[in-house]
Amino acid sequence: METVQIFDTTLRDGEQSPGFSMNREEKLQLARQIEQLGVDIIEAGFPIASPGDLEATRAVAAEIKHCTVAALARAKQDDVDAALRGLEPAAKPRLHLFLATSDLHLKYKLRTTREQAIDQIAKMVRFGKQHCDEVEFSAEDASRTEIDYLSQAVLAAVESGATIINLPDTVGYSTPDDYAQIFRDVRARLGAHPNVVLSAHCHDDLGLALANSLAAIDAGARQIECTINGIGERAGNTSLEELAVALQVRQDRYPVTTNLQLEKLYPTSRMLSTITGISVPPNKAVVGANAFAHEAGIHQDGILKNPLTYEIILPEKVGVPARRLVLGKHSGRNAFRSRLAELGYETTDSEIAECYRLAIVRADEDKEIGDRDLISIIHQVRRGQTSAPANSGPSAATVR
Ligand code: KIV
Ligand code: ZN
Numbered sequence: 001m002e003t004v005q006i007f008d009t010t011l012r013d014g015e016q017s018p019g020f021s022m023n024r025e026e027k028l029q030l031a032r033q034i035e036q037l038g039v040d041i042i043e044a045g046f047p048i049a050s051p052g053d054l055e056a057t058r059a060v061a062a063e064i065k066h067c068t069v070a071a072l073a074r075a076k077q078d079d080v081d082a083a084l085r086g087l088e089p090a091a092k093p094r095l096h097l098f099l100a101t102s103d104l105h106l107k108y109k110l111r112t113t114r115e116q117a118i119d120q121i122a123k124m125v126r127f128g129k130q131h132c133d134e135v136e137f138s139a140e141d142a143s144r145t146e147i148d149y150l151s152q153a154v155l156a157a158v159e160s161g162a163t164i165i166n167l168p169d170t171v172g173y174s175t176p177d178d179y180a181q182i183f184r185d186v187r188a189r190l191g192a193h194p195n196v197v198l199s200a201h202c203h204d205d206l207g208l209a210l211a212n213s214l215a216a217i218d219a220g221a222r223q224i225e226c227t228i229n230g231i232g233e234r235a236g237n238t239s240l241e242e243l244a245v246a247l248q249v250r251q252d253r254y255p256v257t258t259n260l261q262l263e264k265l266y267p268t269s270r271m272l273s274t275i276t277g278i279s280v281p282p283n284k285a286v287v288g289a290n291a292f293a294h295e296a297g298i299h300q301d302g303i304l305k306n307p308l309t310y311e312i313i314l315p316e317k318v319g320v321p322a323r324r325l326v327l328g329k330h331s332g333r334n335a336f337r338s339r340l341a342e343l344g345y346e347t348t349d350s351e352i353a354e355c356y357r358l359a360i361v362r363a364d365e366d367k368e369i370g371d372r373d374l375i376s377i378i379h380q381v382r383r384g385q386t387s388a389p390a391n392s393g394p395s396a397a398t399v400r
Contacts, residue, residue: 004247004256005040005223007199008240010272011060012043012072014231019278024056026275031060033271034228035067037264039240041094041223046072047086048079057086061093070094070136075124084131095128097121097162098138100170101145101153118153122160129161136164138201143167143174143182150182151189158190164197164223165190169212172205172235176215183219199223204235213238214246217254228272229280229287241265241286241318249312266319286318293324297332300325304338327369329360336374343371345378354381 011027011034014020022030027044034042044060045053061069071086073079075097087093099110099121106112112120121137128135137157142150154165167182174182183198190196200216200223202209213224230239244260269287273279282289292315294300302309303325315323325335333356340347340355347355358377359369369377 001255001257002222004217004221004258005197005199006038006240006244006258006260007041007043007070007223007225008034008037008039008227009043009201009225009237010034010227010231010240011056012045012070013201013225013233013237014227014229016046016049017231017233017236020231020276022056022275024052024059027056028059028063030228030268030271030275031064033264033268035064036261037240037268038258038260039067040259041068041070043070043072043096043225045086047082048073054082054086057083058089061087061090065091068092068094068134070096072096072098073124073128075099075120077124077127080124080128084128087132092134093132094134094136094164095132096136096138096166097124097128097157098140098166099124099153100140101150102141103146104144105141114149118156121153122156125157125160125162134164135162136166136199137162138166138168138199140168141170143169143179144171147182147185151186154186155189158193158196163195164199166199166201166223166225167216168201168225169203169209170201172203172209174202174212175206175208176211179212180215180219183216183221187220197222199225200238201225202238203233204230204237207235209236209238210242210246213243214254217247217256222256229269229284231272231278239285241269245286245313245318248317262317263319266321286313287320289324291315292320292322293326295326295328296330297335300335300338301332304334327359327363327374328367329363331359331363331369339371339374340378343375345375347378351378351381354384 015022031042045057047054047057057071069090071083073083083095106117125135125137139153198221200213200221202212226238226240226243228240230236247254266287280288294303299310333352336356337347337352355377363369
């Protein structure tokens with residue numbers, strides 16, 4: 001099976017979004033964890049952005065030895081010089097150069113022509129290649145670039161020494177079919193360079209970042225750029241954990257592999273939230289608090305009989321400590337019985353029926369039934385009984 005390289009840009013694209021900036025120590029801590037997670041490339045920063053970013057990039061480059069460390073630069077001399085300084089201590093450095101290629105960006109943002117942009121790309125890739133063995137070129141706004149011109153720009157980068165070509169959907173505009181077609185077209189125009197790796201970098205403005213990344217894999221991309229918890233500019237980037245799990249669960253559909261250690265996904269997600277103080281939405285796929293929580297009675301009943309009925313991946317596979325059966329008004333008797341048993345209370349059918357009736361009344365008022373509520377309910381039920389309870393169970397005070 002072919003391997004898809006995972007390029008993590010949490011420390012660069014992720015870090016440059018509001019609320020997510022990190023200092024040198026925080027970046028280092030996260031970089032160590034991301035290396036453990038098994039990514040292939042860590043983009044450590046954009047060194048021209050600030051002296052702090054340059055210093056943090058150097059610190060990551062000095063410490064991370066198993067992964068390639070990338071530093072970003074616009075196709076400009078000062079940027080490239082700063083990125084090369086950032087990469088000096090790296091065991092496996094990668095210079096990541098970019099320049100916008102869409103007419104919109106060329107005309108309004110860069111105020112340059114198509115020809116001048118190609119000259120600039122060729123010149124800076126050639127210069128970069130003299131100082132760094134591995135050069136990646138990104139055609140910013142590739143998904144809104146006219147395909148013939150995109151191919152010319154990409155060819156100029158490859159002929160100047162770039163071996164990885166990234167085709168970003170910078171503004172999250174593409175659809176899966178459109179994005180896949182760009183990869184097929186560019187691959188066809190790179191016929192004489194079969195070893196060039198094509199990379200996808202998707203933003204989630206239309207909620208399509210993961211779908212577009214998967215479509216790119218279908219169309220031959222063998223590097224995906226993504227971030228922990230999907231953080232990144234505006235709506236964020238492709239979420240690394242969603243991509244990892246999609247490739248694992250749907251290997252039938254995407255016969256590729258990665259070097260990721262899936263059980264490190266949840267701890268890495270938690271570390272990012274702790275460092276930045278920004279929590280993950282509860283309904284976030286894979287790492288959200290509700291990703292493995294079940295409240296509906298029918299679902300709880302299925303999960304208790306066989307978790308695969310309502311879970312396509314087991315929580316422990318991605319490092320989630322345990323699934324949660326949430327007791328609320330949608331829950332069924334089986335879930336109450338099972339939770340009570342876990343708390344040490346074996347119950348009779350009549351006790352469970354009464355317990356369930358009282359719990360539903362309370363759930364209507366309080367929304368969720370916690371362990372203490374459940375214990376107080378079972379005690380209430382038992383106190384109201386004339387015959388001796390089946391099993392008196394531990395006292396409420398011993399149960400947390
Ligand atoms: O979204 C984008 O185009 C980028 C590039 C700099 C790779 O982040
Ligand atoms: Zn981006």
